[in-house]
Amino acid sequence: MSIARQAATLPLPPGRTGLPWIGETLSFLLDPDFATKRRQEHGAIFRTHIIGRPTVVMSGAAANKFILSTHFDKFSWRDGWPDNFKELLGASLFLQEGVEHQRNRRLLMPAFHGKALTNYVSTMNEITDRYLAKWSQTGNLTWFPELKNLTFEIASVLLIGSEPGAETIELSRLFTELTNGLFTIPLNWSYTTYGRAVAARDVLLAHIEKVVLERQQAPTQDALGLLVQSQDEEGNRLSVAELKVQALLLLFAGHETTTSLVSSLCLALARHPEILATTRAEQVQIGLDAPITIDSLKQMTYLDRVLREVERMYPPVGGGFRGVTEEFEFNGYRVPKGWQVLYRIPEAHYDAEIYPEPDTFDPDRFAPERYEYKPSDYNFATYGGGSRICIGMAFAQMELKIIAAKLLRHYSWELLPNQNLTLDPIPTLHPRDGLKVKFEKLDMSA
């Protein structure tokens, strides 16, 4: 029997499809443990019906490797995104495939590596200092929305060249309108959520276009300044229309995820004072007033382990959707063309065979002598993996480290009582009550 005939006789994955039309969408959206419970029931692959399509959910390191690497060509990113994303985020990297994707990724890359990152350090330092000083004057904070303002300002200044202050505040408001439209009914009228999102998108794109034209006249060191100059080996460049949508996407992808990780870091350190003390001792050793530079960041090796452990335990993104472009077989089951696949990130991170005692916050599991983290095994997927791994990973990790170092050097925070610290996964992992803390400047004279 041919391999194709053999695959056709295999059963569909186990599972259920729920109610007519809406399937199991509500359980998926409302139950944070939906995927974990089903994995316990059915294993690494199960069938359901969400967001209007038959879907298989696949989890664990082997599934990640299958989708992100070895069988990458059987899946479509574009097909995995709902229509609202296609309309609101335009023809940007998230929605591109094949040669077009490779070309654009190559052209965007220079803004996220090497010298470009070095140039971003001073802006990240300045903006962070300003926010931390402001918070210490406020005292008691609901921290998550404040952290989001901080990461939005860093992203909008560095990625779309906005001016800190009134302009960034207005861009942030427009951006909230845009993101509200991603998960709503697509009725494009001026008074609907979706209509306001489309209007906000247009104002944001007009703003970015103005900056692109300025950067073309006089290039700068921010990401847009680099992107207008970026060209590949054949001399191709991004057009103004392409630059606009790609920059908007970067702003979208680049700040909510980072907010989630900073907030999880702060929560984890508040719950583990002994680890906080070790992390702070490293900063004391480097020098509390030593400038934060690319070189000093490299010396913060214990902080690196703490951040990897936060990324393992609290991945901001739960997974990624793909369209199935070619029928495939996984673990003895058949998945038909036209279905949707969701690969899951957290399950591999909590696999006790890879990470012993996975519920324990243990940064030393990332110490070189233990080396539980083996990226080639796809057992760590906070930033996705394979050739479409997050393009902003180094940017985000540098930003996280700068914010963390500054917090540890000069500030303290304490969880306030009477708050729900449950982490909700959608749209990105976030504390239900917004993380309420008492925030203070440390008195270093004591």
Ligand code: HEM
């Ligand atoms: C802690 C922060 C971040 C996390 C956890 C994160 C996570 C991810 C994940 C999981 C993916 C792959 C999704 C999939 O396979 O379906 C991804 C892709 C992507 N991320 Fe991030 N991200 C972060 C920060 C950023 C930043 C700062 C930027 C840009 C400034 C960015 C831009 C992108 C882009 C453009 C892609 C698509 C790449 C491609 O298709 O080639 N991300 N990210």
